[in-house]
Amino acid sequence: MKDQDQGKYRPLSYFQLMEISLRELLVEKGILTNAQVDAEVENMRLRTPERGARVVARAWVDADFKKRLLENGTKACEELGLDVPALKLLAVENTPQVHNAIVCTLCSCYPRMLLGIPPDWYKSRNYRSRMVREPRAVLAEFGLNLPEKVQIRVHDSTADMRYIVLPMRPAGTEGWSEERLAALVNRDSMIGVAVPKGPTD
């Protein structure tokens, strides 16, 4: 009878048990409600890299917005209805001479409000260890080989600032709409381990 019947029950791990227990205790003590937790989970699902891509695309088409973005990232995002509460957003611009990349060697600080939850590799021992010390080798592992004349700026997100890389606009996209441009902006290009897709990719 069990042949085709692949049930999904798995015994809880110790930590899953702890999560459930913590949550129930906090609800019992009136500190949180289950509705709040569900709402926050939903909020986080909605925070995808598309939010960051919108900011980048706007900066590509609107030079004044870009200027404001580089001066005060938080305020500029608010213009687009994206809030980056409490923490300060710093947008760092890639140019033909400069390539930026982000890491948090101490934990996993990341511009979650614009990019969502960070991927495993960003939080991994290897990335956190090596990105500050041999960025070019790490970028090469991601398939990004930059000539020596391009300055690499690695930002270690150690305190209250959060970073987003403003990649260079791909050639051959003149006259494109913001929406079309945003679709080229992948998450990894806003972390700095990749460049955006090209018009023919």
Added chain:
Amino acid sequence: MKSHHDMGGQPGGRVEPQKENDPHDYAGWERRIDAMAVLLWGLKGTKKYFTVDEHRKAIESLPPEAYDSMAYYEKWIVALAQCTVQRGVVTSAEVAQKMRDVMFMRQHHDLGGRPAGKVEPTEHDYADWERRVDALAVLLGSQKVLSVDERRRAIESLPPEAYDAMSYYERWTMALAQTLIQRGIITTEELAKKMHERG
């Protein structure tokens, strides 16, 4: 010209014998140096990284004042360092870095600059329980029930083996529990009871 270590026939003082029942009890670190040397010389069927003679030569090359003021195994460990660097087993920079880390107690989570392997671009679709842990942490922070830095400190205080063996959200879960207990919002007893009930 006579080398400093080549002592035969030199004038010298009284030989201080150790008391019969009180031999120099070699400390752990001294025994480990001896063991490492033997292994690196390839004497135990291990790969030979350098010869006993290179080791001796390194000791003999110590400046006289150093040679005279250093203990036996202190000379050995300096020689081992010298030979491994000379043979390219490690670089001077690596040894310097490691000595700095050890001397100055780098905390386990403080990873910047440590040697590590290839970055595997793995991602996984976060499980519901993981998302809930994240949500709990965000909510408790925004409601000022606890601070992000308390949570981080709890993660950083995990024993190294635990830190390495646990997944990202397992660490967060543990840290939330620790912090809530420390704040007196829940007690260890309450949590134990609840986990027992639900487990």
Added chain:
Amino acid sequence: MNEARFKPGERVRVMKAYPPGHIRTPHYIRGCVGEVERICGAFPNPEELAQMRDGLPAQPLYRVRFLQKNIWPDYAGSASDVLEVEIYQHWLEPA
């Protein structure tokens, strides 16, 4: 808040101190000399927040730019590559 002591462009050295506790100054940067890139503002001290205290008065936070070749003796990239790190004022001294 504590007054800002350093200005953009100023050369600073990160203190070579190794205290226990929750520290946001990475081990690898201690003792290194860099240039203040900007003042980020002032924030409650995370070292204190971690101990369930309020971390006030707020401490000035700086972004400091370092040449990679001045941090790692064996740095293999370009001589112009830099590393930018946020460091709290109490970890900095004039260089």
